[in-house]
Amino acid sequence: MEPVVRDKTDAAHARRERVVGTLLMLGSATSFSTIGLFTRATTQPLGDVLFLRGVFGALAIWVVARVFTKQRMTDRANFRWPALTVAGLFTIGMTSLVGAYRLGGVVNVSVIYATIPIVVGLAQLLFFRRRPSPVFWVSGAGVVVGVAVMAGGGLTGGDLIGMALAFVMTVCVAGVILISRQHRDTPMLAASALACLLSSLLAAPFLTSDLFDPKGFAIAALFGIVTLGLGRVFLVVGSGRVPSRDAALIDVLDAPMTPVWTWLVLGEVPAVNGIAGGCVVILAVLLGVRYDRE
Template sequence: MLLVLLGGSCMSFVGLCMRLIEAAEGFQILMYRSMSLCAMVALVCCLRRRVGFFHFLRGLDRHDILMGAALSIAFATYVFSMLFTSVASTLFIITIAPFMAAIIGWVWIGEKPHPVTWFAMIGAIGGVSLMIGDGIEMGHTLGNLLALLSALCFAVMLVLARRSGKQDVLGGTFLGGFFALLIGFVASLLTGAGIDVSPHDLGIMLFMGAFTIGIGIAFVTWGASYVPAAEVSLLVLIESVLGPIWPWLFLGETLSVMEIIGGATVMLAVIMMTMFTRKSIPVTSP
């Protein structure tokens, strides 16, 4: 439980890191954070599985490729969502991913959701609607919609992971980071942003990919081996709880009333669903 809490706590600093970046553009952020993410996840995989790097690469299969493709889009939309809306809205909206995964899993692989899931889903949709409505008034519509798209891609990844039967999603996470790195690199060149960034921004982006995300995912997947899936889903919510606090505490980024109400509603809905659902769902984060 402590490992999962520690991993979720590490991941909660992503929003603060995003706000500390001074001049780097979205695709540059995606590229450099994905670079260190790939390196850290590959290192963790090799150590956990006690294999060399090339053996690890040979072990990747089509399921990892599909998960990586979904995750790369989720990573990209997550970065730009953070740039176009508040940290709180991004994190709270992405929390709806398990509900999306329940619907996709039902339609795609025939996993019928628990009846309670439907009631919890109504509450979650209500919470997200409050945040999106508030975002429209504040001019954050694009950022909130990108957060919804990111949640959808995470949900697809979760269903792909369940369909594959894999014990963890580290292989897919590595490829997700690699594909996101390629997207960020190509897009940075095509948009004229280039790859030159300040040492300050470079340090934050590399730290964000390696430690807040890479180490965070490693701790969560490690702890998930010893904790029931329902408890993992609850414990990892600490990311969404702490995530908005750090920018507020250190940078003064406040939460609106609707963000607080909507976010609390979504998280209560997730807790409700998790308490009645005991199926194992792999956990990862943007």
């Protein structure tokens, strides 16, 4: 009877791990979805926001790594090329996304970012010769239609620049996903903390006298702790406990949640064509992730 008992115990443990992983991934999506809200809420110059966000994000990740994991920032693995590349991509991507939300509409930017599964599929085709399934191409066509609907109502110059910066972020995150899959021993928490510090270093020459404005300082600090600290930690810890497709499906949910925060807290009502096109994009991506089994 021992094998049966052990099998039941293993199955119960796997179910618990999946539930915990799902909750952590939902926490990641919720935390990361507040980036548009924090970006809009602060009136500090962009350099000040990026500097403070990076410092407090790195501190939050360091605390979690010290208290809840065995990862140390000084481990040699943190300075190998996969970890350094991930840190560089995170730095470019997160800096681009903050600029995107400053310049473009929240719906437009968040929807472009939601196309990560499509970009990953195209990258696998180009670099690994892995041919996507027909479901992938249908999903990609849906994304194109959705973006066309978004643009149908007319886009300002700020929207176009914001969407371009959001696409830079999307490409960077796709690169992180591909490197992480090829090098599963990459210490993602340490790479995320290093990316935070690099973004602060890049922003340091552009600091202004508004850096220590009490309200702006508090918002930027929370920005780093919530979106980079909690968001990245939840993602790293949770994604290892659920199947990769489930992780990708849950991670995409931050896109529709982002404009909800700015609407509820700041009263920013998105344009009708943005909502309609955004729904088409989100639906296409979710269906692609859910049914693309090849």
